Amino acid sequence: MLLVALLVGCQFLDLPSNWRAVLAQFWFVAVLLQVAIWLHRAITLGLARHFERHGGASARASASATLLSWALKSALWAVVLLAMLSNLGVNITAFVASLGIGGVAVALAVQNILGDLFASLAI
Secondary structure (H helix, E strand, C coil): CHHHHHHHHHHCCCCCHHHHHHHHHHHHHHHHHHHHHHHHHHHHHHHHHHHHHHCHHHHHCCHHHHHHHHHHHHHHHHHHHHHHHHHCCCCCHHHHHHHHHHHHHHHHHCHHHHHHHHHHHHC
16 A cells, blocks of 8 residues: 555656656556455455365365465466566566476476375265
């Protein structure tokens, strides 16, 4: 809220054009951070409600619930970080490529664990 108040106050100042561009970038960052905080909370509440309906309190504390929550929140914040960096002028193609390679590496590393987890859920 403080950042938004400062940005609103700066809109009334007579600033050079290059500062106007910087303020536009800060507006994007401020709005994106607020939306990310709302989505983070929505993920937490949505998963809690889902596991309450379909499994009770024991399902909320299960490993799959924790893994799913962590994966969704990590993906959310990775997208937010990449969007902010892209808006600030940073070339993010290397970051996106490394995320793809890292995702393949993690998928190969946990392949047996996830196979056992899904087999136990199927039983």
